[in-house]
Amino acid sequence: MAALGLAGLGNRNDDKKLQYQSELMYCEALKCTNKALNDPLKNLDAAIRATIMLALFQCVHMTHESHQNVRVHLVGCMALIKSAIPIRSVPAMGIRGLLQLCYSLWIADSSSSGFLPPDEKPGADLVHLIARFAQVNVTIRTTAFTDGRESTGGIIRQLLSIDLAMEQWEASQQGKWLYKVHRHPALPAEAVFRNQYHRYCDVWTSRIWNHFRWARLLTCQKIIEFVERYPASATRVVSPIQLDKIHYTIQRLAVDVLTSSPTHYKHPRLTREHLDIIQTHGGAGAGAVGIPHLMFQLQVAACAPGVPYDVWRWALDTMETAWGELGMLHVKSLAEVLKSHRAGLDRSDAEVVLKIEENEDERGGHV
Structure with missing residues (x-):
């Protein structure tokens, strides 16, 4: 949060010192997140929040054309979510991992007597469109x-x-x-x-x-x-x-x-x-x-x-x-x-x- 605030203030006021401080705080946040990821399942919610905040820092720090740095953190979030369910890791920048997660959940649903949650169906249908x-x-x-x-x-x-x-x-x-x-x-x-x-x-x-x-x-x-x-x-x-x-x-x-x-x-x-x-x-x-x-x-x-x-x-x-x-x-x-x-x-x-x-x-x- 400190890195985000300093980056925003530095950008708005064109203050190079604040921008530099924000980058230092971002590096510290990366280190802390890295330690937390040694055992992410211990506190999965906090680990996901941390990676989302790291992605948000890139939005504050860079223009909308700079997708790649944001993507790195979002793919990290996908990996964290995937780690909560015992499925095999796969390549392709995390996309296959996310698809595999979806397929694994559908397999579980297909072998149960329950329907897919009806309230979530519109959101799932829109993804396909x-x-x-x-x-x-x-x-x-x-x-x-x-x-x-x-x-x-x-x-x-x-x-x-x-x-x-x-x-x-x-x-x-x-x-x-x-x-x-x-x-x-x-x-x-x-x-x-x-x-x-x-x-x-x-x-x-x-x-x-x-x-x-x-x-x-x-x-x-x-x-x-x-x-x-x-x-x-x-x-x-x-x-x-x-x-x-x-x-x-x-x-x-x-x-x-x-x-x-x-x-x-x-x-x-x-x-x-x-x-x-x-x-x-x-x-x-x-x-x-x-x-x-x-x-x-x-x-x-x-x-x-x-x-x-x-x-x-x-x-x-x-x-x-x-x-x-x-x-x-x-x-x-x-x-x-x-x-x-x-x-x-x-x-x-x-x-x-x-x-x-x-x-x-x-x-x-x-x-």
């Missing part, structure tokens, strides 16, 4: 596409299929997975977007919903990008009605991400009385650990195609507030992504206006 999107996204990033080719239309179909599955996931939620939208005009506009907030059953449920939102936002964004880049392929696959629905979905989910923000981030403008009104409790921890996820989700929402300006502005203001409060470089670098995105939109708008004026001048000259 996000994995489908991630796989298609890798294909998009590593493949050259040509308009009119079957492979291009095939990718659009896959994205539409994933979006449909996500739509069905959203529509099927019931019981504890339902949430309510509340409006309170007295809440500060800087902390509560459009004076609205969500009330969830617990914090865990709210986190799963936000994972759904960013994943579907990116899925819809990819569909729009393919429609714009490859119109010949898109016209065979995407109808105008479907495209209108996708644009509407993007705007709705972007607003939902911002509306859910008070559940995950205690904005400094929120008083204790405000928090008593809006906060969701239980099911998972809150605090700084959830900030990197929320900031990524805000970035996805603010940079989604066609979202209103106030969505972008509010997301940026929240990021800058979090940066000023926490000194987390991860947050600062994501705020720069938002600024670059808006600058690009402004340039595009200026080019469109200039083109229109040139066309009008040409028509006037002919007259």
Whole structure:
């Protein structure tokens, strides 16, 4: 905790001495964690918390592009969880170990008379949907596409299929997975977007919903990008009605991400009385650990195609507030992504206006 606090203060004030002290404290934390890991099962909860805090330090200490150092600690957490269950260790950066853990638990469930916990099923189902999107996204990033080719239309179909599955996931939620939208005009506009907030059953449920939102936002964004880049392929696959629905979905989910923000981030403008009104409790921890996820989700929402300006502005203001409060470089670098995105939109708008004026001048000259 000392390393985190010193790093945040050092970053925010550009104080090299504090930054150096934070690195020394981080090294001490590594040593203490290493000792604790000699017998992690003795106090598994403390060992997991320690590795999570080490990962969080990397978010404070580095920009959002620096994933690898954070990943090292998160994979360490996976290994700790795996160590609590007697399964064989496997390679592949911990991914196989986590999958093996899942398979081992399913084997145990299959030989029992009980069902999988129904309240956890939506979260498990969503993992599969996000994995489908991630796989298609890798294909998009590593493949050259040509308009009119079957492979291009095939990718659009896959994205539409994933979006449909996500739509069905959203529509099927019931019981504890339902949430309510509340409006309170007295809440500060800087902390509560459009004076609205969500009330969830617990914090865990709210986190799963936000994972759904960013994943579907990116899925819809990819569909729009393919429609714009490859119109010949898109016209065979995407109808105008479907495209209108996708644009509407993007705007709705972007607003939902911002509306859910008070559940995950205690904005400094929120008083204790405000928090008593809006906060969701239980099911998972809150605090700084959830900030990197929320900031990524805000970035996805603010940079989604066609979202209103106030969505972008509010997301940026929240990021800058979090940066000023926490000194987390991860947050600062994501705020720069938002600024670059808006600058690009402004340039595009200026080019469109200039083109229109040139066309009008040409028509006037002919007259």
